[in-house]
Amino acid sequence: MIPLHLGALHPAEQALVYVLAFGPFVVLGIVVAVRRRGEESPQEPRDGQLDR
DSSP: OOOOOOOSOOHHHHHHHHHHHHHHHHHHHHHHHHHHHHHHSOOOOSTTOOOO
16 A cells, blocks of 8 residues: 655644654753752751751
């Protein structure tokens, strides 16, 4: 059976393909950057305990 080609994608469909293809990686990069920034900030002592 010969696969049928339906023609070029509509611009909205192209945008959707790019969002679905690269969106999860962008979100993952943002999450990693925020988590690393949170780890670099000085931690405040909890429950009244002081670091000695």
